[in-house]
Amino acid sequence: MLLFFTFRIKINFYNFVTLIYLEMNYIKKHTIDELADLAISIRKDVVRALKVAGSGHLGGSLGLADVFTVLYFNRMRHNPDNPAWPDRDRLILSIGHVAPVFYTALAHAGYFPIDELQTLRKLGSRLQGHPGRDHHLPGIELSAGSLGQGLSVAVGMALAAKMDNADWKVYTIHGDGELQEGSIWEAAMSAAHHKLDSLIALVDSNKVQIDGRVSDVMEIEPLAEKWRSFGWAVFECDGNSIGGLVETYQKAEKISGKPSVIIAHTLMGKGVKSIEGDYRWHGRAPNAKESEDFIREIEG
Amino acid sequence: MLLFFTFRIKINFYNFVTLIYLEMNYIKKHTIDELADLAISIRKDVVRALKVAGSGHLGGSLGLADVFTVLYFNRMRHNPDNPAWPDRDRLILSIGHVAPVFYTALAHAGYFPIDELQTLRKLGSRLQGHPGRDHHLPGIELSAGSLGQGLSVAVGMALAAKMDNADWKVYTIHGDGELQEGSIWEAAMSAAHHKLDSLIALVDSNKVQIDGRVSDVMEIEPLAEKWRSFGWAVFECDGNSIGGLVETYQKAEKISGKPSVIIAHTLMGKGVKSIEGDYRWHGRAPNAKESEDFIREIEG
Amino acid sequence: MEIYLDKGNKSTKSGFGEGVLEAGRKNKNVVGIGADITTSVGMNLFADIFPERFVSLGIAEQNCVGVAAGLALSGKVPVFSTYGVFAALRATDQIRISLCYNDVHVVIGGAHAGISVGPDGATHQALEDIAMMRVLPNMTVISPCDATQAKIATERAILELNGPVYIRFGREAVPDFTDNDQDFKIGKGQLLADGTDVTIAATGHMVWEALEACRLLKEENISARVINIHTIKPIDEEIILKAAKETGAIVTAEEHQIYGGFGSAVAEVLVKNNPVPMEFVGMPDCFGESGKPEELMQKYGLIAINIVDKVKQVMKRK
């Protein structure tokens, strides 16, 4: 069974040589430049989808475009033709509000037609405002939208993999504001206690949340120290650098005996200079005019 | 009003000279030896009360007898004749299960007759299994029994004092197992964010909880690092040493600009050698025979 | 009470926000607590004018509730608001123990009540909060019908009540039809339209739908009484029992799950005193989804014609 699926992913997605490299985990199918181009396409589609939706979260979605590109096109073992492949790596999006970039990455990876992004947030759409498994969009592991729950779910998954001696990994994505939730620290403590080295978390450290700067709303620094004191291996990188992310993930994946977290320094709204770093774009969608401008800015 | 009350506490409890010292915060009414004797009396009354009750938490209560003695007879500014004195220091017991030692300390301090300890856990008693303000026992600031809530309440109190420019302090008592609750870390983060230096927490670090050793159930170490990374001033001491506690509290009270926590290393069941450190006494009450033996052991 | 058809639309959220501000003006002990969605729940009005009495606690609902208890125990009158799903569900044990068991006066605002929250979808639509809050001893549960009433209710709850209070309100602009000088008493329902054939007992946004239904029914010569039960706990047994006696059948309407919610509270009153046939308009025990507010209200059977249908059903059972 396992072999069968592994074989399928080979056929579908990679030529043989690439796959071997992939499994040895130091060369990827796409070059860094290709990944960067992909991230640009994703950003543009995020803007388009949000414009049509008329509401939704642009800022965080743009900031995370590089992370999603790296995960779905470089790091994760997955098969869009078989989303339920038991040996796939899992992506747990703990901050459901950045659904737009998540959906767009899934569409670009081949989980469903890119056109479907236009149905975002509409009645009957598989693309709910926050990911909802009840709507059966392929590629969604978890219905989410209430902050601070994803890390616990990921711990449960990593525990299951460990019990089953399986080698798939669990990648999670968190907001920096989200780390104010105590449930995150419960989960963090338990991941270290159970030595879950298949768990790799990423914090979207954009330094802002809805009410303003994280340091004004509720300071979370010194963040690396916090994670370290909770027993995690801590990495930091520029979360808007494809190369930096690839390298950092590679390091994190090698850690054994403890979970890893990557503090990824990003910019809310990254790619659209005129809104970069502006917390007021946390939960806004662009209108028609803005959408055109933003796409132009993204194209650079 | 304030002056009036301050005057009352002087008259009732201290001679004039002692009070001046007290307010300057470096000499206390009781000598260390007297405090140690008091702690012994309290331990014996805890055993007696639990025997009559037939259920309740002996281990943690004995382990914390020294801490309660130091707080109520050395550190805290309070007036048993006027429990609602607005300028009193507040004691927030976050681990309601050690109610027996809390009640015993209150009784010894003069809040209610020591005899009333015999009503512990009985129908109609003011001494509920876990502290309940609805039963109007003088000296109880907070109904508690669900772990992990007290630190938040203390933060609220310290914020109120700050808004009012009042100089009273808030002392809290936590279990080490209790620190597994995420709500504790939410509260810790907020206390540092708001620079609540009137807040002094103490962790009853007895290394055990109901299911066994904390390190087996859910490791919380490195604990000092955790608190430090959450922005607190951290102190450690022998929580069964009266002198050590007094000194450490004195240091903590001087900290400004951030909250303090004392990691007090204690022994569950302290004073009764035959049960010291045994987690099975977390939630047990002694029978008649055990009670006699334990009191004898406490007397030494 | 005067009902205005021309005052336009306004969100109950903004009524809440104005109520907090007004209470803050009248009592300097009022303190606001923010959990990172200050504007989205209407608390920005208070926070902007009284920054020194506004405490930002970030995304940490459990801590917010505990801190509120501590403030209340120290003489403050804390108001904490966030989305109803998180206000009522993320800190439920804290609400039970630190607030209700300690019986401290804290006002919790539950924003984004109901399915009319719209495109954010299931996770953000508070549809279980009434049930969760009304089962807690010492808790008062209020669900105002429009912005004007939300403002009055909020101000009164903060300034005049004791103990913990939960007030729920919505996000969308809805008809603002009640009178500024209305006779509003916490715990007392309001008769909005008299009628003899049936009673529609509604709460929150559904009161407007009930009035619409009443108009539609009149065209069919059905005389429907409309009562606004803005206080779900303690519930006004008197007005409900009078309606049961005089009209012999009741339809309840709420933007909330049918199980355990407002309708359920009415059912409790009826079976204990005067069991008459009843029908429920509410969420049929399922999660919501994304969509426009009006689309969702329609899809899940929460508009006037659904009330009309249930009225006809219940009248057959009289």
Added chain:
Amino acid sequence: MEIYLDKGNKSTKSGFGEGVLEAGRKNKNVVGIGADITTSVGMNLFADIFPERFVSLGIAEQNCVGVAAGLALSGKVPVFSTYGVFAALRATDQIRISLCYNDVHVVIGGAHAGISVGPDGATHQALEDIAMMRVLPNMTVISPCDATQAKIATERAILELNGPVYIRFGREAVPDFTDNDQDFKIGKGQLLADGTDVTIAATGHMVWEALEACRLLKEENISARVINIHTIKPIDEEIILKAAKETGAIVTAEEHQIYGGFGSAVAEVLVKNNPVPMEFVGMPDCFGESGKPEELMQKYGLIAINIVDKVKQVMKRK
């Protein structure tokens, strides 16, 4: 069904523990989750025999629920148990989203249900959990009447159901009176005693009190039907409506708040279908306190004679 009067006493908790163990024996994917009160909730039986399938997570109920969701999404069948107050209230948002909205099969055991918890007092007595859990979509809520039934219910819930399940059980040893081979179906009530004048619908520990009440009533020539509603959600409308029709009056009995709980669920069924007079035996919207279990049951009106009184009241209203 056979009712045994001589099997002695046993806690529903131990039935739960045995049920988990048995399910674990039959399905190797069953995983236990402990929150530091493993023995106190009966899970030690499973943990001792299957240590490699028992995950200790410490005092962190929110994390326990999330981890359970993750395990379930990865093919495991997690069982998480702690005191009902914390199981149902400390992680309510996690239960709503990570469990119910994701519709994963996780079994939550709510221990220390009811006031019979005794001397630990108000904070530890779960009296609101039924209301909290039954309002959540996709949730099944079970409240077995004795140890034998608790064991059967737990095993079935783990092995045969889908989606999230909440099972509540008590701490005290209570009469263990049901049959090992009983006809037990989740979602179907049980007729324990036939009768024509009135129906006592009871759940959990109160079923025994209902049988006692039935005996006392017989002495006064009142023929009371007793039905055991062990599944509160989905509720067995059929057995309730049959009872309403045939006996014309219902008294519900539960160790839980009256508002929003089991009685409330029965009231919902009645007013929608066949409104008959009803009375509630349950906690009168207040917190419990310390005392011996039997003292508390008496003080708060939760014993057989209280049911008898309510039966007489309700019969006057027929």
